[in-house]
Amino acid sequence: MNRIGVFVCHCGTNIASTVDVKAVAEALSHERGVVISQDYQYMCSESGQNLVKNAIKEHNLTGVVICSCSPRMHENTFRKACSEAGLNPYLVEIANIREQCSWIHKDITTATEKAVILGRTAIAKVTLNTPLTSMESPVVKRALVIGGGIAGIQSALDIAEAGFEVDIVEKEPTIGGKMAQIDKTFPTLDCAACILTPKMVEASQNENINIYSFSEVSDVKGFVGNFTVKIKRKARYVDETKCTGCGLCTEKCPMKKVPNEFNAGLDNRTAIYIPFAQAVPKIATIDPNYCMMLKNGKCGVCSKVCTAGAVDYKQKDEFIEKKYGAIVVATGYNPISPEKFDEYAYSQCPDVVTSLELERLMNAAGPNGGTLLRPSDKKHPEKIVFIQCVGSRCDDDRGKPYCSKICCMYTAKHAMLIREKYPDTEVYVFYIDVRTPGKNFDEFYRRAVEQYNVHYIKGMVGKVTPKANGKIEVQGSDMLADEQLRIDADLVVLAMAIEPDKSARPLATMLTTQMDTNDFFTEAHPKLRPVESATAGIFLSGVCQGPKDIPETVAQASAAAAKAIGLLCKNSITCNPCVAHSDELMCNGCSACEKVCPYGAITYENKEFRMPDRTVAVRRVASVNPAVCQGCGACTVACPSGAMDLNGFSNSQIMAEVDAICK
Amino acid sequence: MNSKNENLKEQVLRASGVNVLKCMRCGKCSGTCPAYGEMEYHPHQFVYMIEKGDIEKLMNSPSIYRCLTCFACVDRCPRGVEPAKAVEAVRLMAVRKQDGNRLKPEQIPDMLDEDMPQQAIVTALRKYRK
Ligand SMILES: Cc1cc2nc3c(=O)[nH]c(=O)nc-3n(C[C@H](O)[C@H](O)[C@H](O)COP(=O)(O)OP(=O)(O)OC[C@H]3O[C@@H](n4cnc5c(N)ncnc54)[C@H](O)[C@@H]3O)c2cc1C
Ligand code: SF4
Ligand code: SF4
Numbered sequence: 001m002n003r004i005g006v007f008v009c010h011c012g013t014n015i016a017s018t019v020d021v022k023a024v025a026e027a028l029s030h031e032r033g034v035v036i037s038q039d040y041q042y043m044c045s046e047s048g049q050n051l052v053k054n055a056i057k058e059h060n061l062t063g064v065v066i067c068s069c070s071p072r073m074h075e076n077t078f079r080k081a082c083s084e085a086g087l088n089p090y091l092v093e094i095a096n097i098r099e100q101c102s103w104i105h106k107d108i109t110t111a112t113e114k115a116v117i118l119g120r121t122a123i124a125k126v127t128l129n130t131p132l133t134s135m136e137s138p139v140v141k142r143a144l145v146i147g148g149g150i151a152g153i154q155s156a157l158d159i160a161e162a163g164f165e166v167d168i169v170e171k172e173p174t175i176g177g178k179m180a181q182i183d184k185t186f187p188t189l190d191c192a193a194c195i196l197t198p199k200m201v202e203a204s205q206n207e208n209i210n211i212y213s214f215s216e217v218s219d220v221k222g223f224v225g226n227f228t229v230k231i232k233r234k235a236r237y238v239d240e241t242k243c244t245g246c247g248l249c250t251e252k253c254p255m256k257k258v259p260n261e262f263n264a265g266l267d268n269r270t271a272i273y274i275p276f277a278q279a280v281p282k283i284a285t286i287d288p289n290y291c292m293m294l295k296n297g298k299c300g301v302c303s304k305v306c307t308a309g310a311v312d313y314k315q316k317d318e319f320i321e322k323k324y325g326a327i328v329v330a331t332g333y334n335p336i337s338p339e340k341f342d343e344y345a346y347s348q349c350p351d352v353v354t355s356l357e358l359e360r361l362m363n364a365a366g367p368n369g370g371t372l373l374r375p376s377d378k379k380h381p382e383k384i385v386f387i388q389c390v391g392s393r394c395d396d397d398r399g400k401p402y403c404s405k406i407c408c409m410y411t412a413k414h415a416m417l418i419r420e421k422y423p424d425t426e427v428y429v430f431y432i433d434v435r436t437p438g439k440n441f442d443e444f445y446r447r448a449v450e451q452y453n454v455h456y457i458k459g460m461v462g463k464v465t466p467k468a469n470g471k472i473e474v475q476g477s478d479m480l481a482d483e484q485l486r487i488d489a490d491l492v493v494l495a496m497a498i499e500p501d502k503s504a505r506p507l508a509t510m511l512t513t514q515m516d517t518n519d520f521f522t523e524a525h526p527k528l529r530p531v532e533s534a535t536a537g538i539f540l541s542g543v544c545q546g547p548k549d550i551p552e553t554v555a556q557a558s559a560a561a562a563k564a565i566g567l568l569c570k571n572s573i574t575c576n577p578c579v580a581h582s583d584e585l586m587c588n589g590c591s592a593c594e595k596v597c598p599y600g601a602i603t604y605e606n607k608e609f610r611m612p613d614r615t616v617a618v619r620r621v622a623s624v625n626p627a628v629c630q631g632c633g634a635c636t637v638a639c640p641s642g643a644m645d646l647n648g649f650s651n652s653q654i655m656a657e658v659d660a661i662c663k
Numbered sequence: 664m665n666s667k668n669e670n671l672k673e674q675v676l677r678a679s680g681v682n683v684l685k686c687m688r689c690g691k692c693s694g695t696c697p698a699y700g701e702m703e704y705h706p707h708q709f710v711y712m713i714e715k716g717d718i719e720k721l722m723n724s725p726s727i728y729r730c731l732t733c734f735a736c737v738d739r740c741p742r743g744v745e746p747a748k749a750v751e752a753v754r755l756m757a758v759r760k761q762d763g764n765r766l767k768p769e770q771i772p773d774m775l776d777e778d779m780p781q782q783a784i785v786t787a788l789r790k791y792r793k
């Protein structure tokens with residue numbers, strides 16, 4: 001005999017203002033098996049939970065239905081309360097009468113009617129619930145950090161300091177990310193390299209950290225606490241264990257016309273290269289697209305000059321496989337290309353540059369040794385125009401719909417640094433809004449205006465025209481003066497929108513995590529779980545989750561590390577018992593389920609079966625690994641024989657729910 | 664806003680298909696506009712004044728005849744607002760009101776002179792093709 005308790009929550013006025021909760025409790029009290037049905041103001045409060053606990057004991061309940069908010073909010077709360085009162089936690093069902101009812105309806109009568117139906121549905125299901133027991137699964141005490149920018153470095157350092165092993169997988173030859181390319185950093189204007197390179201060195205020297213540079217993740221299997229990751233170590237044609245980073249090869253390589261990505265393509269490097277002086281690891285890499293030896297077998301100079309004998313033209317990509325308990329994603333961002341924006345003449349004129357290019361133009365290790373010169377004629381620019389929001393806040397397919405968040409601040413930084421170093425330069429900034437929330441940020445921008453006399457113009461530039469005399473005519477509007485301006489500039493700087501790294505989307509698929517429409521990784525909860533992904537064991541760090549400056553990136557990186565450490569501290573984790581299982585007698589071994597399982601949880605076994613005529617037949621049947629199955633239920637739908645079923649969401653339970661709705 | 668203006672605004676919005684609420688007041692249209700200097704009200708003001716319902720002011724302004732329908736503003740507006748279409752809709756309302764003032768295609772060749780910008784001819788044809 002079922003003895004079911006029903007509890008209807010008011011959620012203050014969240015539910016009670018649109019649903020007649022008393023009427024719902026009354027209606028549900030007449031359902032079969034229900035022995036107690038009551039309403040309460042806040043079911044999730046301690047006294048609300050005590051109500052459930054006491055009812056379990058008093059009425060000897062075999063099932064509990066809570067009509068409240070989404071199970072994503074409080075299913076665990078109520079499961080825990082019930083198990084404390086001696087009821088198996090999987091004998092609890094939640095009817096979502098808030099998100100799926102009171103919040104989306106206006107009319108009390110219809111909302112109340114729907115709430116009753118949702119309650120009845122949960123009762124129909126709980127009647128068929130069976131007690132389930134969770135299994136434990138061990139946690140591998142090692143973390144993987146994907147991406148070695150400041151976000152990945154910070155997360156790795158924090159996890160390593162807590163005593164766990166960390167591997168960083170970085171697709172470029174060195175860690176450091178975009179911060180390594182930046183000259184000075186707002187709001188304090190300290191040099192980026194001075195604060196970043198010590199961290200890079202710390203990461204390389206920490207015993208717990210292992211850096212796989214020039215490597216990519218190529219496959220991920222498993223689940224929280226127990227991921228198996230395949231890492232592709234791309235051939236760099238230099239033996240990492242032998243190369244001393246002396247750089248002799250880079251001096252001697254005759255192939256000197258390779259665009260230097262570290263200097264944003266503003267100068268050239270050699271085919272064998274070390275990205276920059278403080279690279280970590282400081283190991284040479286041969287670029288196979290340019291190396292003459294690799295392309296047509298002629299040259300071999302680097303191998304001859306290398307005294308360590310490190311050059312190896314025969315090196316191949318290698319794959320390694322390792323296990324991890326937690327994964328931190330820190331794949332960062334890139335500025336979008338200005339090429340689609342014809343009106344700014346970027347492709348026509350070398351003196352129209354992006355902000356990242358400007359960082360390199362001003363950097364002591366940049367193409368001009370830190371003197372700001374125009375790329376075209378190497379002259380000092382006397383008039384510089386900055387254009388903000390290029391491609392940000394854009395409604396068409398050339399740009400991005402969001403605010404890139406960092407460009408107002410770095411443009412103020414650029415303008416100020418230029419006025420400081422070259423006081424005779426005139427600097428104009430076209431802006432739509434100046435967005436500078438953050439500690440000491442607005443003060444920083446005001447300093448650019450008030451102390452450094454940077455001319456801020458509210459309006460956008462419509463057209464940039466390079467002229468024969470070397471000037472660049474910038475035509476834009478000054479909205480406050482209601483004027484159309486024409487400025488003859490020497491240098492134009494575009495604050496480009498930023499976007500997630502292109503490799504992030506395929507990575508998200510491998511990790512089975514979610515992304516938004518802009519390809520930023522989605523956090524488990526936008527307010528309360530900002531550094532966890534919705535997939536257990538995968539954490540988010542830095543700009544891969546959304547636009548951020550360095551202080552925010554580092555804060556989030558440490559938060560992601562704390563969450564990963566929390567997981568790695570555990571010896572084992574409780575697995576979800578709502579997993580699939582197959583009925584061997586019904587399974588015909590067709591492999592339909594294996595094909596749809598996103599986690600690779602299904603394998604097949606040949607099993608002996610006694611047939612009715614007393615012969616023995618060997619049949620191929622599906623078997624689910626409960627430790628790997630995440631209970632998504634894809635296989636139960638795919639199985640043509642109806643052999644697959646999901647604990648806690650069995651076919652019969654779902655049919656009972658449908659029946660209850662249609663009653 | 665009185666009901667007459669409300670009605671005018673409604674007509675302009677419907678005729679142009681422009682959603683003025685998408686405008687983020689960046690001024691790029693006015694930064695682009697080749698006819699800016701000739702205009703009393705500039706493209707971004709058209710968008711904003713339509714939002715406010717100031718249609719009559721626009722209808723009575725010579726600005727509506729200064730727009731070249733070059734579509735530079737449409738091309739470059741980051742929010743897809745299409746200001747030229749809004750200008751065109753106001754102009755259409757003015758022309759409708761004046762009625763007799765309408766150009767006939769046959770009149771166009773006679774009106775051509777050397778100084779007339781190419782764009783204006785294209786505009787004239789675009790407007791009165793039918
Ligand atoms: C012009 C400019 C100026 C700026 N100035 C400032 C400033 O003054 N102050 C400030 O606070 N912020 C500034 N910023 C912002 C700053 O650059 C970012 O906040 C910071 O770099 C974000 O770090 P990150 O680690 O999240 O991303 P990134 O620096 O982009 O690092 C990501 C790393 O992951 C690697 N990676 C990507 N995908 C993969 C993959 N699939 N597998 C392996 N590795 C991968 C990349 O190669 C890279 O090394 C500026 C930005 C720009 C564009
Ligand atoms: S072999 Fe390739 S990388 Fe080495 S020196 Fe020659 S071109 Fe440069
Ligand atoms: S941060 Fe400033 S410049 Fe960048 S997109 Fe936002 S408003 Fe535009």
Ligand code: SF4
Nearest residue numbers: 696730731734736747
């Ligand atoms: S279409 Fe009219 S308003 Fe728009 S830019 Fe051209 S002339 Fe100016």
Ligand code: SF4
Nearest residue numbers: 686687689690692740
């Ligand atoms: S360009 Fe578009 S968004 Fe900007 S002011 Fe003009 S209409 Fe508004």
